[in-house]
Amino acid sequence: xxxxxxxxxxxxxxxxxxxxxxxxxxxxxxxxxxxxxxxxxxxxxxxxxxxxxxxxxxxxxxxxxxxxxxxxxxxxxxxxxxxxxxxxxxxxxxxxxxxxxxxxxxxxxxxxxxxxxxxxxxxxxxxxxxxxxxxxxxxxxxxxxxxxxxxxxxxxxxxxxxxxxxxxxxxxxxxxxxxxxxxxxxxxxxxxxxxxxxxxxxxxxxxxxxxxxxxxxxxxxxxxxxxxxxxxxxxxxxxxxxxxxxxxxxxxxxxxxxxxxxxxxxxxxxxxxxxxxxxxxxxxxxxxxxxxxxxxxxxxxxxxxxxxxxxxxxxxxxxxxxxxxxxxxxxxxxxxxxxxxxxxxxxxxxxxxxxxxxxxxxxxxxxxxxxxxxxxxxxxxxxxxxxxxxxxxxxxxxxxxxxxxxxxxxxxxxx
Amino acid sequence: xxxxxxxxxxxxxxxxxxxxxxxxxxxxxxxxxxxxxxxxxxxxxxxxxxxxxxxxxxxxxxxxxxxxxxxxxxxxxxxxxxxxxx
Numbered sequence: 001x002x003x004x005x006x007x008x009x010x011x012x013x014x015x016x017x018x019x020x021x022x023x024x025x026x027x028x029x030x031x032x033x034x035x036x037x038x039x040x041x042x043x044x045x046x047x048x049x050x051x052x053x054x055x056x057x058x059x060x061x062x063x064x065x066x067x068x069x070x071x072x073x074x075x076x077x078x079x080x081x082x083x084x085x086x087x088x089x090x091x092x093x094x095x096x097x098x099x100x101x102x103x104x105x106x107x108x109x110x111x112x113x114x115x116x117x118x119x120x121x122x123x124x125x126x127x128x129x130x131x132x133x134x135x136x137x138x139x140x141x142x143x144x145x146x147x148x149x150x151x152x153x154x155x156x157x158x159x160x161x162x163x164x165x166x167x168x169x170x171x172x173x174x175x176x177x178x179x180x181x182x183x184x185x186x187x188x189x190x191x192x193x194x195x196x197x198x199x200x201x202x203x204x205x206x207x208x209x210x211x212x213x214x215x216x217x218x219x220x221x222x223x224x225x226x227x228x229x230x231x232x233x234x235x236x237x238x239x240x241x242x243x244x245x246x247x248x249x250x251x252x253x254x255x256x257x258x259x260x261x262x263x264x265x266x267x268x269x270x271x272x273x274x275x276x277x278x279x280x281x282x283x284x285x286x287x288x289x290x291x292x293x294x295x296x297x298x299x300x301x302x303x304x305x306x307x308x309x310x311x312x313x314x315x316x317x318x319x320x321x322x323x324x325x326x327x328x329x330x331x332x333x334x335x336x337x338x339x340x341x342x343x344x345x346x347x348x349x350x351x352x353x354x355x356x357x358x359x360x361x362x363x364x365x366x367x368x369x370x371x372x373x374x375x376x377x378x379x380x381x382x383x384x385x386x387x388x389x390x391x392x393x394x395x396x397x398x399x400x401x402x403x404x405x406x407x408x409x410x411x412x413x414x415x
Numbered sequence: 416x417x418x419x420x421x422x423x424x425x426x427x428x429x430x431x432x433x434x435x436x437x438x439x440x441x442x443x444x445x446x447x448x449x450x451x452x453x454x455x456x457x458x459x460x461x462x463x464x465x466x467x468x469x470x471x472x473x474x475x476x477x478x479x480x481x482x483x484x485x486x487x488x489x490x491x492x493x494x495x496x497x498x499x500x501x
Contacts, residue, residue: 241463252459255488300434303465303489309416310430343459400455 002107022188023195028202028224032060034382035220035229037207037243039063040072041183041368042360043235044190044201045375046382048106051197053376054383059199060229061191062222064206068187071237074305074337075368076260076294078273078284080117080178081142084133085405087393088346089140094390095373099181102372108189110181111287116272117178120152120159120322122167126277130173137175147172158269158323166321167278178273180284186371210247210357217247217356231382233358235374238303238338240361249353251361252399253340257298258365259307259315261334263326265289279318291326293319297341297365307336339364343399345408349378349387350395358382362394420496421474422482435471437462438483438499465489471499 001007001020011019034050036043039061050056063069081093103109121127130146137144152172153161161169191201202224211219211226219228234243238255265288275282283293295315298307312334320327341364342348348362360378363370377388387395398404417429443449443457462468465488472484485495 239465241461242465245462245464250456250460250462252461254461254463255465299429300470300486301463301468301488302491304491308429308491399459400451 003109022192023201025203026200028060028062028200028205028222028227030226031219031228032200033058033229034231034233035059035227036061036233036235037220038070038234038236038239039067039187039191039201039203040070040235040237041068041187041190041371042237042363042374042378043233044068044187044194045371046233046235046360046378047199047201047375048190048194048197049376049379050382051194051199053379056383057198059194060227061194061199061201062205062207062220062227063201063203064223066203067191067201068184071337071339071367072183072187072371074260074335075183076282076284076292077180077183077286077368078117078178078282079112079181079369080175080273081369082117082119082133082137082144082173082175082178083140083142083407084136085407086140087405088407089137089142091347091373091377091390091394092370093140093142094376095370096177098372098376099369100177102181102186102189106189106193108185108192110185110189112179112181114177114179115284117175117275118147118152118155118272119173119275119277120169121171121173122276122278123170127171129277130171134173143175143177145174145176147174155272156270156274158325160322160324167276180273180286183368186368190371190375207243207246215355217354230356231358232356233360233378233382234352235360235378237340237361237363237367240340240359242303244352244359247352247354247357251348251359252342252396253348253362254301255303255338256300256341257302257304257307257336258294258339259298259312259334259336260292260294261312261315261331262286262290262292263329264332266291266329274322276318276322279314279321281315281318281322283319290332291329297339298336302336303338305336305338307334339367341365344404344406346405347374347394348396349374349381349391350397351381353396417491417493419472419484419493421477421480422496422498423480424474424477427474427477431474431476433473433475435473435481438469438471467494472496
């Protein structure tokens with residue numbers, strides 16, 4: 001089914017009750033070429049690019065809950081590519097470029113809005129860091145501009161610029177191509193497009209174990225029966241360690257809760273994504289008018305998808321320090337996703353130590369912006385057996401060789 | 416908000432404490448004889464279990480002692496705390 005003005009008009013006559021389902025819900029078959037575990041953005045994008053780029057269509061995507069109900073539906077929808085190191089810059093900018101064409105590619109509006117991402121520095125040290133960061137962006141061929149304090153204030157008049165502000169505004173880094181996209185639409189768009197190419201998406205199907213043939217894993221045991229496949233691809237973010245334990249290996253990953261919340265909707269007040277280097281609080285305004293706010297990780301590992309109060313308080317304090325005028329807004333919803341944090345804050349796209357299993361994980365707090373690229377390079381690895389040129393550095397071997405890509409330290413923030 | 420019972424100070428609120436990692440794995444040595452893979456395993460690989468885990472915590476804004484917490488990472492329930500035993 002293709003969307004068009006005509007289809008919209010035709011369905012209006014039946015009160016929009018006869019739109020076909022976006023994807024099938026087929027019963028699982030006993031064997032596939034590739035089984036992808038996790039129907040979030042990365043898993044669905046992997047399935048789509050496997051079918052589209054490599055012609056591998058005998059693919060199942062298994063999801064223990066509902067499609068896009070994990071971190072894909074829990075993030076703050078920011079897309080950007082202002083990364084420091086050349087390896088990350090290439091990968092994340094490739095992702096942003098795919099996002100720029102994604103609505104057309106999938107025939108599904110992912111509501112990409114490149115409204116700009118502004119990172120604010122509050123001290124001379126921050127400004128030095130931002131200057132270094134902008135220089136790296138330019139060397140990597142990525143758009144980025146250093147703004148003076150006056151330019152930041154002109155860009156964001158609501159910002160607290162009183163002389164006794166706890167965090168005075170000293171400068172900023174603007175990536176104009178940064179912005180937001182509709183997170184659910186990204187999952188639904190990839191799911192619909194993958195399904196149209198023959199991929200089976202099986203929800204409510206939890207992987208409970210692996211089937212082995214000697215050293216090799218040849219299938220999965222699930223709550224809907226056993227399925228065999230030559231290649232099992234894990235794209236389960238915060239639960240990567242849980243599945244790794246079932247398969248008998250360990251990963252350099254610690255799972256934390258990352259919180260976000262939204263305020264009640266208000267009229268348009270904020271037309272970019274803004275991040276404070278002092279507090280780590282960042283926010284944007286959704287199309288519904290809600291302010292979507294996030295910050296740093298909770299302070300200890302967690303698999304509880306809710307987060308704890310002290311971190312939330314810290315994020316709110318950071319928000320009100322930047323925008324005192326938001327102090328009377330009520331919070332409507334608060335939630336958390338379980339993110340897979342690696343020591344160098346860079347992803348892992350590689351074969352697992354157990355033969356037959358492939359992993360796409362370690363995106364930590366920044367997985368949403370990487371969905372198109374993550375799916376693209378993971379599909380390449382699954383189809384060809386070799387890492388994609390953009391992902392050669394993001395293997396498990398770096399932890400032994402020491403060639404870490406330490407984005408957390410480079411960016412000066414947690415994500 | 417967690418309430419954590421420090422073995423020396425009693426129950427205190429979460430912001431007084433700092434999480435200090437899984438309480439497992441002795442540091443391999445001596446350094447000259449440790450292979451890269453053994454060192455990488457010690458330094459980077461984690462159990463990262465969903466469920467009961469043994470962790471080291473520091474009472475950073477209290478007595479500044481390290482101690483052991485047995486905690487459920489799926490529910491945040493704290494089962495037990497106690498001193499680090501050698």
